[in-house]
Amino acid sequence: MVLTRSVTIWVLMSTMFLTNIGFGIILPTLPFLSQHLGASTFEMGLAMSVFAGASLVASSIWGGVSDRIGRRPVLILGIVGYGVSSALLAFAPSVAVLLILRFLSGLMSSAVYPSSMALVTECTAAQERARILGYMGSINGIGFICGPPLGAFLSLFGIQVPFVSVGLLSIINGLLALYLLPRTSKTAVAAQGTAELQVRWLQRFRHMLQNRMIAPLLFGTFALSLADASISTTLSYFVTGSLRSTPTMAGWAFMINAGVSAVAQATVFSRIFHKCGEVGTIVIGMICGMIGYLAMGLSQLLIWAFLALAVLSFGRGLSYPSITTGISLHTAPQLQGSMFGSQGTVGSLGRTLGPLLAGWLYSVQERSPFFFSGGLLMLTAAIFLLFYLTRMKAKKQQAEG
Template sequence: MPTTVLFLMSTMFIANIGFGIILPTLPFLSRQVGASTFELGLALSAFAIAQLLFSSFWGGMSDRVGKRPILILGIVGYGVTSALVGLSPNVVVLLLLRFLSGALCSAVMPASLSLAANATTPEMRPRVMAYMGSVNGIGFIVGPPLGAVLSVFGLQVPFVSVGILSIVNGIVALWLLPKESPRPVGDEQTKLSFRGFLQIKHNLRAFFDRSLTPFLGGTFAFTLADATVTSTLAFFLTDTLHSTQAMAGWAFMVNGGVGALIQVAMFSAMYQRWGEKATIVTGFSFGALGYLTLGLSTSVVWVFVAITLLAFCRGFAFPAMTSAISLRTTVHSQGSSFGSQMTFNSLGRTIGPLIAGWLFAYQERFPYFFACGLLVATVLFIRVGLKGKLSARAEQA
């Protein structure tokens, strides 16, 4: 595998492990600076909202000025702002830095994915995208326990550690990542992708591009459904099944770990044997079954069965959709397309907890039945949207 791809995998790993390291310590730091429960919620959501606003912007900028400088700016900026979060003197500064951290971190994934796509052949790309996705799950597994250990030495230590790690990664990127030729400024698609932070025109055009619609819609459905678990599972285990909050941590680790293992060990063979349509449909089918099992669970054992089924959805569907987007996008538009995918990803993570919270307040099992229905509808949508054998490939230019 190219050295560039291995380094990009490490960069995405650092961004995700950084998020995981900070997550368990942030509530205690927020309390230390006098944040209310509502302000703690804002500190958590500010990161996701910033990613929603800026993902497409950075994707378009990476096509305009080059992926390498945008990636370096993103990872170094993320490191600086993460370290400063740990030194926040009050709530206002904390919220502002969390927003800036999310905005800069949102540059990392589109630039990393597009650089990886440009460094690989179409035949290698599905396997590479699976590996890139697997490091996200691994980072999510390693981050929280590492953050808990580091916080023993002080609440500021996890934040400063993430900052140092990210800044060093950016410095290494200066000499390790190859320089590239940016797209000409006068190019019409580049001009379109540069206008505005929300990139509404570009994202709508990408969504209604029939070659990309199933994958962007599938990304939104996947993250919206996934948000029902991340936002309610702890309460479901403790309030409904009378288990412990620690069990929720184990459930998330199992989900991320099994998902990463599937992407590394099974995804490539599945994709090459059955193609992207069957891989995506199989993944979402596992997901629908997993959410149904979760909604019907009467014990912790069944929750872990459901979580394992959901890991198959994560391991098959998401990397297949990412690979499909890459293969249907020209070299000079990779950043914009991945930026659009991350925007739909962030949109699902932003509104998903709101829907899940409302449904959970009405009946604690409804969020999972809703997610099951959503993925069943997505399977039908993809089967209709991807008629015939999927052999379309974007002309690499």
């Protein structure tokens, strides 16, 4: 049993690593493919937005499906489906077909996160979950770092090559999961009849609202995703414009933003989590993020911007896996997929609204997106502190009573 669980975790890490390499390959090459098809600037932006919009719609649905039919088939379907739809992008004859395929890619890729996280939860004990989820987050970040340079290299052989390569990589990834992931029994939800399944959907939402820990964790996910948009959307403009640097330095800035977070999750996250608890770790991460964003907004030199990026990336490396671990610990086993699907939904909502808000703020004042993100994380940290103090007071009154 120990061997099977270890193999499952390693296979999940491998599949998530390969999946994020695929994401990273497509991200820098998609604008060039869109341009090749004659897309306008608006249509290139729309190609990014429809992917996030599809994830927003489908994440919770896929989570519920994984609760009913099992994690493994949903995970494999998501991996292979994302790869096939991404490979077909290389042969898109028009912008309209490209947008449809991007929507399908987002639809299929949104199955990967809730099913894989729920499978990790089923394979780990509560005391080791923070460490494993920290490793998962780290390997995801490393895969995303490796993807863009690999995509740039592959594009030298033709604009279609990166997309076909992602399709082949995903098929290999799906076969790896098919042959190595153990077959697990269906969850308790899967054993219910159709009428009871309909009731279960209502029970999931009621469970989410009644659980006093879940709602703050979902809000924290939304806040982090929304704040992150100020980096992903405006960082290149800020580095090359306000700081008068080069596109190469902008690329290094993205490497720092992803790399420090990956290192933090792999090294110090689990130790801080076990020492400070989930709320304490979230608050520490949010405060680091707040300091980093505010320092970013005040930066006049590239070196200070890089240091600010390192601080906010370190904060994200603490707060996000702590939120994910908290969700897994406060959710019933048969609802893990649905709850991680809900987390994926609110995260996609932040990634959908964030670029629009960050772009508008940048047009008003080029540093305002970073100040907004810093203020948002400060508010989120205060909410978690208030929640923690309220919970401690309630426990003390209960003990005295």
